[in-house]
Amino acid sequence: MERRSALKNIGGLLLAPSLVLNNNSDRGTPVLRVAHITDVHLKNDLGAPQKFEKCLHHIQRQSPKVDLILNGGDVVFDMNKENIDSINAQWKLVNGIMKNESSLPIHYCMGNHDIWWYEDDKGQALYGKKYAMDQLSLAKPYYSMVQNGWKIIVLDSVHLDIDNTWYIGKLGDEQFAWLKNELESTDAHTPVMVMSHIPILTALLMIEDNIVNRWEMLGGDMHTDTAKIINLFYQHPNVKLCLSGHLHMRDKVVYNNVTYLCNGAVSGAWWNGNRRETAPGYGLIDLYADGSFDERYVNYL
Numbered sequence: 001m002e003r004r005s006a007l008k009n010i011g012g013l014l015l016a017p018s019l020v021l022n023n024n025s026d027r028g029t030p031v032l033r034v035a036h037i038t039d040v041h042l043k044n045d046l047g048a049p050q051k052f053e054k055c056l057h058h059i060q061r062q063s064p065k066v067d068l069i070l071n072g073g074d075v076v077f078d079m080n081k082e083n084i085d086s087i088n089a090q091w092k093l094v095n096g097i098m099k100n101e102s103s104l105p106i107h108y109c110m111g112n113h114d115i116w117w118y119e120d121d122k123g124q125a126l127y128g129k130k131y132a133m134d135q136l137s138l139a140k141p142y143y144s145m146v147q148n149g150w151k152i153i154v155l156d157s158v159h160l161d162i163d164n165t166w167y168i169g170k171l172g173d174e175q176f177a178w179l180k181n182e183l184e185s186t187d188a189h190t191p192v193m194v195m196s197h198i199p200i201l202t203a204l205l206m207i208e209d210n211i212v213n214r215w216e217m218l219g220g221d222m223h224t225d226t227a228k229i230i231n232l233f234y235q236h237p238n239v240k241l242c243l244s245g246h247l248h249m250r251d252k253v254v255y256n257n258v259t260y261l262c263n264g265a266v267s268g269a270w271w272n273g274n275r276r277e278t279a280p281g282y283g284l285i286d287l288y289a290d291g292s293f294d295e296r297y298v299n300y301l
Contacts, residue, residue, distance in 0.1 A: 027288040027289070027290055027292055028288065028289065030064070030286035030287055030288055030294075031148040031149050031150070031287055031288060031289050032067050032068065032147055032148040032149075032150055032286075032287040033062070033064055033065065033066050033067050033068075033284070033285070033286050033287070034066070034067065034068050034069070034070055034193075034283075034284075034285045034287065035059045035062070035066045035068070035069045035070070035104075035282055035283070035284055035285075036069075036070045036072060036195070036243050036261075036263050036282060036283035036284075036285060037055065037059075037069060037070070037071050037072065037266050037282045037283075038071065038072030038073060038074065038111075038197070038243075038244070038245025038246070038263055038264075038265060038266065038282075039072070039073070039074040039111065039245045039246065039248055039264075039265035039266060039267055040052055040071070040074065040075055040076075040094075040265075040266045040267055041074055041076065041077045041078070041113065041265075041266075041267040041270055041271065042075065042076055042077060042090060042093055042094050042097070043076065043077035043090055043093070044089065044090075044093055045077075045271070046270075046271035046272065047271065048077075048267065048271045049093060049097060051266075051267075051271065051280070051301070052097060052266060053097060053101045054300060054301070055266050055280075055282060055300045056097070056098075056101045056102045057101065058298070058300035059102075059104070059282065059300075060102065060103065060104065062284065066104060066284070067104075067105075067147075067148070068104065068105055068106070068107070068147060069102070069104050069105070069106040069107075070106070070107055070152070070154075070195050070243065071106055071107070071108045071109070072109055072111070072195055072196075072197055072243060072244060072245040072246075072263070073108070073109045073110050073111025073112075073113075073114060073158075073197035073245060073246070074111030074112065074113040074114060074197065074245065074246070074265075075094055075108065075110075075111065075113075075114050075132070075136070076090040076091060076094060076113060076114060077090055077113065077270075078113045079113060079114060079115060079116045079117075079131070079132070080113070080115075080116065080117050087116075087131075091135045094135070095135070107145070107152070107154060108136045108138065108154075109141070109142075109154045109155065109156065109157075109195055109196065109197055110129060110132050110133070110136070110138075110141055110156065110158060110197065111158065111197040111245070111246065112158045112167050112197070112198075112220070112246075114129075114132040115128065115129050115132060115158060115167075116128065116129075116131055116132075117160070117167070129141055129156075141156035142154060142155050142156040142175055142178065142179075144182055146190075148287070149190065149191070149289055150190070150191050150192070150193055150287050151182075151186050151190050151191070151192045151193070152192075152193050152194075152195065153179065153182060153192060153193070153194045153195070154194075154195050154196075155171065155175070155179070155194060155195065155196040156171075156175060156196075157169045157170070157171065157196040157197050157198040157200075157223060157244075158197055158198060159172060161219070166220065167220050168219035168220050168224050169196075169198035169199075169219065169220060169221070169222055169223040169224055169225075170219075170223060170224050170225045171223075171225055171229070176225070176228065176229075176232075179229075179232065180232060183232065183233075183235075183236040183239065184236075186236075186238065187238075188236075188237075188238055189238065190238060191238050191240050191287070191290075191291035192236070192238050192239045192240060192241075193240060193241045193242070193243065193285075193287070194239065194241070194242040194243070195242070195243045195244070196223075196242070196243075196244050197244065197245060197246050198220070198221070198222065198223055198244060198246045199221075199222050199223065199244040199245075199246060199247065199260065199262050200222075200223045200226055200229050200230070200242050200244065200260060201222070201223075201226055201230060201242070201253050201255060201260045202222055202244070202247065202251055202253060202260065202262050203251055203253050204247050204249050204251050204262060205217050205218070205221055205222060205247075207249075207276070208221075221246070221247065230255060230256060230258070233256065233258050234256050237257065238291065239258055240257075240258065240259065240291050240292075240293065241258070241259050241261065241285070241293055241295075242258060242259070242260045242261070243261050243263060243283065243285075244260070244261070244262050244263070245262065245263055245264070245265060246262070247262055248264060248265035248267070248268065248269065248270075248275035248278065249262065249264060249265075249275055249276055249277075249278040250262060250263060250264040250278045250281075250297050259293075259295075261283060261295065263281075263282065263283035263297060264278045264279070264280070264281050264282075264283075264297060265278070265280065265281075266280055266281070266282060266300075267280060268280030268281075278297075279299040279301070280299065280300065280301055281297050281298050281299045281300060282297075282298055282300065283295060283296075283297055283298070284296055284297075284298050
């Protein structure tokens with residue numbers, strides 16, 4: 001079943017065309033430079049390995065240098081449309097390229113294509129998130145860290161719907177309670193950046209191929225608990241920036257002084273050129289000690 005949810009009564013919504021935010025010459029130099037890559041969908045096909053290597057090399061040639069890579073999920077092409085040998089080969093390819101072609105530290109969240117939901121495998125060791133978590137060395141699918149004065153929170157936004165046949169974007173009660181505690185226990189002067197696979201808030205759903213005069217918001221395309229999350233962020237003004245992918249298109253939405261960036265896709269249209277008007281690329285983000293940031297979307301081809 002495809003779960004549908006509506007975007008209602010979100011005042012102050014801004015789809016911002018500019019690529020740089022908070023240009024303030026008094027901030028000094030950035031304390032952290034992050035490359036946000038998402039939706040790599042790696043598979044030994046369509047020249048994907050060579051293009052991904054080119055992306056990693058492009059990131060490592062940036063000046064000033066990138067300190068950290070954040071991978072927003074859909075690391076492999078698709079665990080649900082392949083047999084186990086193909087799945088093993090995809091992950092072997094990922095791990096080999098990351099080991100041989102990148103020297104930068106990297107942190108992951110999982111996307112819907114990284115999770116094994118094959119119907120005939122329910123109850124087996126591969127079913128669910130365990131396989132990908134093992135490959136990515138994740139003890140939990142959501143976690144936080146502090147880097148150069150910024151707190152980075154990585155969320156697990158992909159869950160089965162109530163009928164267990166399709167996924168939707170949400171946190172669930174346990175993870176939401178954890179997120180609430182993370183923010184409450186973080187010093188109010190520590191800026192926070194959040195990464196999820198599915199966007200918490202995006203305007204991109206309004207340019208999809210929807211029925212004329214009626215926008216249909218799929219619960220698998222944006223968080224279904226958006227209102228609950230943005231209300232929590234409203235109580236914590238040190239939440240500055242939220243990164244996501246999933247939709248393979250680029251947009252920026254600013255709401256309640258939080259910037260929501262959907263940063264396209266390394267694979268573009270699944271290694272077949274642009275996804276609508278968004279070229280294959282990655283986000284490049286400079287974080288400052290005062291909680292401000294600069295960001296832009298980089299086409300590496």
